[in-house]
Amino acid sequence: TVGFTGKSGYEFVLLDFTNGQLVFFNRKGEQTAKSKLPKDAPLSDMFCFSFTNDHAFLYDKDARIWYAYKVF
Secondary structure, eight states, X not given: OEEEOOOTTXXXXXXXXXXXXXXXXXXTSOXXXXXXXXXXXXXXXXXXXXXXXXXXXXXXXXXXXXXXXXXX
């Protein structure tokens, strides 16, 4: 899933669930930053990630709870 941040230079964000991080890209498609998530963040390879209001949201399928992480 690709998220749109609306932040200049960091417009798009992808969840790298393998390495537990968020990867940011500008409008040209160039990688501009990475942000490590907490070790206990629920990571999934399918449909459990969203981004809005400066927060990354990750869904824990087992607990059936969304977790929010402040990014900006």
